[in-house]
Amino acid sequence: MDEVAVADPASVVGVISDFRTEHGISHRVSCRALGVSEAWFYKHRTRPTRRELRRQHLIEAVKEEFDDSGGTYGSPKIWIRLVRQGWRVSVNTIARIMAEFGLVARKVRRRRGVTRPGKRLAAPDFVRRDFTAEAPDLVWCGDMTEIETGQGKLYLARVIDLFSRRLLGYAMGARHDASLVVAALHMAAATRGGDVRGVIFHSDRGSEYGSGKFRRACQKLGVTQSMGRVGSCFDNAVSEAFNSVLKVEYVHRHTFTSRT
Template identity: 60%
Template sequence: MAAFISSQKTEHGIDHVTSCRALGVSQSWYYKWKNRIGQDMPTARERRRADLDTEIARLFEASGGTYGSPRITRDLHEAGWRVSENTVAARMAELGLVARRRRKPRSLTRQGKRSAAPDLVHRKFAAPAPDVLWCGDVTQIDTDEGKLYLATVEDLFSRRLLGYAMSEHHDAALTCASLQMAVATRGGDVDGVIFHSDRGSEYSAARYQELCRRLGVVQSMGRVGCALDNAAAEAFNSTLKVEYVHRQRFRTRAEARLKIATWIADFYNTTRRHSANDGLPEVVTSGV
């Protein structure tokens, strides 16, 4: 009734005194209920916070539950929100939105018997342009059917995953397949590209070395037992495990192949924000 009395004033110019008399209520009752209605309505600040919480939750879900406050804040800024990272972190804590923590990785590296290539990178995982410096590694994916191994080739300019291959065996055939996919992605001409890896037997095998020579790819290898010497490739493995694999149950190797390839194509290579790219997705930085 108090809302109706107010509407008569705004819509028809009938003052509150007249409306109260017509409806048989006192003016004091009207003002009491009018104030109560105003208190029950959310303020502009409360409405903005509710809208912000909704958007934060949406962006967190869109990332697969993997983005923390820095990446969520960047997404909000792109959408036109003016909000600080500290505020986003506080709202995420209030909403119980916590990015998945990283597990300690297990190493698959088994040094080959053949001589290793020199380290041409020395932990400087940056490139001035595409197809100057690539890196790669092999990581293990667990399925109900058994182990599946993934070999990767990543461009260190854009952080795009150029090539990848999966197999139930981690051998030179696997790493060769991933390199060949990367070469095909770049149109076949990769002469002079430096490819950095660990000293695993998959990379020091005669078959892999011969493929590199034929393509004009220059091999570079870190030291034995030092994950930091191939930190960029290790970082991708960690991202894949933390943000996707550890949240899944793969019943077969075929299921794991399909879902991981889809995650790479539809999220990692096109949407995900990369800290090495100042928080921008790969597609924005490389354009290729």
């Protein structure tokens, strides 16, 4: 048969293959309709189609994002990152590729909270789960988390501004006590120039934040304490979210041989 000139063989081969896969139309019928021979089809079929090349590039991109995350990213987060790079793909396609190649996101083990409920009278909850602020230095929030090292646990206390979500102060040590949270508070105050009168400091009801030492530090700085309910992570959601991101994005990708 006289064959038509084909400017893009890969596209024609893809159409013929799709007709067979999706509609059950034989290669012979499709070739005749498109004016090419079966010999021509099988000759060009050995070359990857544009769709096959795109899929291969997508697979490589998914694997790269998964590896870069240290095996912690699932399909939703990988999908978001690829879309930002310009890929037009569904999250379900990402999930199928991950399943096909055995890319299973490593689950982050949830630990018990570091802070323990104190016996002292708790401060009122002035935040009431409204983790927004209209300006800097109106509301700060603080919490502690633990990091496993070869020398034992390292405790991190930090202070975040609810307006900017900026980390203002932090302190690390081998013990989670009042001195640690006071040190983080003092760093935050120094970051803001020392005058932080009127700031509301929100935390959980851990004994460190309810201690006399921390209360005195707040009073000296003119900071008003606010505390969420016992055992409710939602009452200090911003701090909990910070802990989660820190663990997933950094801590669980590294091994720390010492506390320093």
